[in-house]
Amino acid sequence: MRYERPETIDQATSLLAGAKGKAFVLAGGTDLLVRMKGDDFEAGLVVDIKSISGMRDIAETDEGFVIGAGVPCAALNEHAALHAAWPGVVEAANLIGSTQIQGRCTVSGNLCNASPAADSVPAMVAAGAQAKVSGPKGTRMVPVVDIPLAPGKTSLEKGEMIEAIVLPKRPARAGDAYLRFIPRTEMDIAVVGVGVNLTLGSDGTVETAHVALGAVGPKVVVAEAAAKTLVGTKLEDTALATLAAACSAASSPIDDKRGTVAFRKDVAGVLARRAARIAYDRAGEK
Amino acid sequence: MASIAVSTTINGDEVDFICQPDESLLDVLRNRLGLMGAKEGCGTGDCGACSTMVDGRLVCSCLVLGAEVEGTKVETIEGMAEGGDLHPLQQKFIENAALQCGICTPGFLIAAKALLDQNPNPTETEIRFWLAGNLCRCTGYDKIVRAVQDAAAEMRGETA
Ligand SMILES: Cc1cc2nc3c(=O)[nH]c(=O)nc-3n(C[C@H](O)[C@H](O)[C@H](O)COP(=O)(O)OP(=O)(O)OC[C@H]3O[C@@H](n4cnc5c(N)ncnc54)[C@H](O)[C@@H]3O)c2cc1C
Ligand code: FES
Ligand code: FES
Numbered sequence: 001m002r003y004e005r006p007e008t009i010d011q012a013t014s015l016l017a018g019a020k021g022k023a024f025v026l027a028g029g030t031d032l033l034v035r036m037k038g039d040d041f042e043a044g045l046v047v048d049i050k051s052i053s054g055m056r057d058i059a060e061t062d063e064g065f066v067i068g069a070g071v072p073c074a075a076l077n078e079h080a081a082l083h084a085a086w087p088g089v090v091e092a093a094n095l096i097g098s099t100q101i102q103g104r105c106t107v108s109g110n111l112c113n114a115s116p117a118a119d120s121v122p123a124m125v126a127a128g129a130q131a132k133v134s135g136p137k138g139t140r141m142v143p144v145v146d147i148p149l150a151p152g153k154t155s156l157e158k159g160e161m162i163e164a165i166v167l168p169k170r171p172a173r174a175g176d177a178y179l180r181f182i183p184r185t186e187m188d189i190a191v192v193g194v195g196v197n198l199t200l201g202s203d204g205t206v207e208t209a210h211v212a213l214g215a216v217g218p219k220v221v222v223a224e225a226a227a228k229t230l231v232g233t234k235l236e237d238t239a240l241a242t243l244a245a246a247c248s249a250a251s252s253p254i255d256d257k258r259g260t261v262a263f264r265k266d267v268a269g270v271l272a273r274r275a276a277r278i279a280y281d282r283a284g285e286k
Numbered sequence: 287m288a289s290i291a292v293s294t295t296i297n298g299d300e301v302d303f304i305c306q307p308d309e310s311l312l313d314v315l316r317n318r319l320g321l322m323g324a325k326e327g328c329g330t331g332d333c334g335a336c337s338t339m340v341d342g343r344l345v346c347s348c349l350v351l352g353a354e355v356e357g358t359k360v361e362t363i364e365g366m367a368e369g370g371d372l373h374p375l376q377q378k379f380i381e382n383a384a385l386q387c388g389i390c391t392p393g394f395l396i397a398a399k400a401l402l403d404q405n406p407n408p409t410e411t412e413i414r415f416w417l418a419g420n421l422c423r424c425t426g427y428d429k430i431v432r433a434v435q436d437a438a439a440e441m442r443g444e445t446a
Contacts, residue, residue: 001287003307003353026351033349034330036308046307048354072343098419099397100334103343104350186418187332 017159028104088176092123126195135160175282216251244269297365323363334420
């Protein structure tokens with residue numbers, strides 16, 4: 001295995017494109033290094049992207065918040081403006097692992113690892129986040145939802161990497177939230193995760209709603225029909241009940257030791273209701 | 287595999303070492319540099335026994351490549367006491383009997399110091415969440431949490 005630490009995106013993508021055998025981007029390494037220790041792991045090349053300029057920065061631009069692919073999740077919480085604009089995305093990212101893991105793990109890595117239970121992904125999808133993908137053919141913007149394809153598989157082509165995640169600008173009266181269910185209080189893999197993102201009219205009526213579900217399918221699920229049921233409501237009890245039923249219906253989880261199909265579907269509804277309430281209250285405060 | 291030459295700073299000293307591309311920082315510290323304080327409990331980021339600071343962030347050194355610390359500042363448990371003077375956390379761990387076998391202790395101390403450096407007056411809940419990535423098989427967490435609280439109070443100048 002070769003280790004490279006390029007200083008520009010072009011160097012990184014040409015290294016990745018030219019690699020013989022398997023090549024991996026190294027961001028925080030909290031998934032990759034665990035895999036590396038496995039007996040069946042093989043790599044010709046590991047490209048550490050953290051020395052590329054801008055990779056460790058969070059920038060507030062006309063597009064919104066641009067989170068470099070080397071930014072550890074702990075830094076999202078330390079960025080006051082980002083935290084104020086997207087508390088749901090930040091709390092989802094901060095649920096990943098322990099303090100030690102937070103010092104290294106990135107949202108881009110969480111996305112590219114393509115685990116169905118990745119915590120930051122439903123929150124980013126609900127937020128309408130885009131991935132800035134760079135490759136030998138240039139740069140393209142890809143909705144975050146289109147990066148993972150199936151467990152461990154992404155839509156990135158050979159030579160491509162995520163340069164940054166872009167969260168859109170926030171209008172007034174907008175709020176988001178992410179909740180997950182785990183059997184412990186810390187350090188566990190989501191049995192179900194739900195991200196909700198709402199914007200409200202001046203009278204408190206929901207104008208736009210986005211809901212995404214984690215760990216209830218082979219990849220993040222966009223619960224579009226469920227989200228639509230919230231539009232025009234003020235999150236009355238009946239609206240929340242409708243949302244919960246629609247989220248349960250949108251879930252197609254597996255049975256495993258962490259939870260049964262019936263349990264996961266039920267929890268998807270419960271968490272959606274609670275996350276919607278939190279997002280709504282946050283939106284009302286702005 | 288081609289070896290990599292790395293220059294870094296460890297506990298304030300400039301250090302050069304050579305490592306394999308897939309070698310963890312933990313293995314470099316222990317096997318190449320003789321810094322045996324950080325321990326390997328799991329090797330997969332779950333136990334925190336290998337806790338180390340890299341450029342001011344608390345990390346699991348088992349999940350960092352040695353090659354990655356080029357040009358960084360690394361802090362390990364070996365740098366915690368100043369000469370013969372124990373850090374208040376170390377002193378309070380002893381006084382509170384917050385260790386038995388001691389395998390987890392360097393990790394707890396490094397992690398607790400990182401907490402107190404940014405939050406001198408944490409609540410018990412904050413301490414417990416911050417230390418959730420540090421596992422202890424023998425002592426139980428109450429004594430550890432109490433030792434951190436005592437050290438924090440002393441560092442705030444509240445007790446002699
Ligand atoms: C103890 C522990 C607890 C954990 N807890 C959680 C948890 O609660 N929730 C959760 O969701 N995850 C958890 N994880 C998994 C992991 O920490 C996260 O998925 C993390 O976000 C991965 O980010 P990273 O930067 O460390 O990725 P890396 O390990 O660096 O990379 C992960 C994968 O993505 C690829 N990759 C990374 N960055 C890019 C990029 N910019 N472009 C293209 N490909 C890229 C890598 O090649 C690799 O295949 C845990 C892991 C550990 C060890
Ligand atoms: S040895 Fe690194 S976390 Fe357990
Ligand atoms: S004292 Fe033995 S593991 Fe903590």
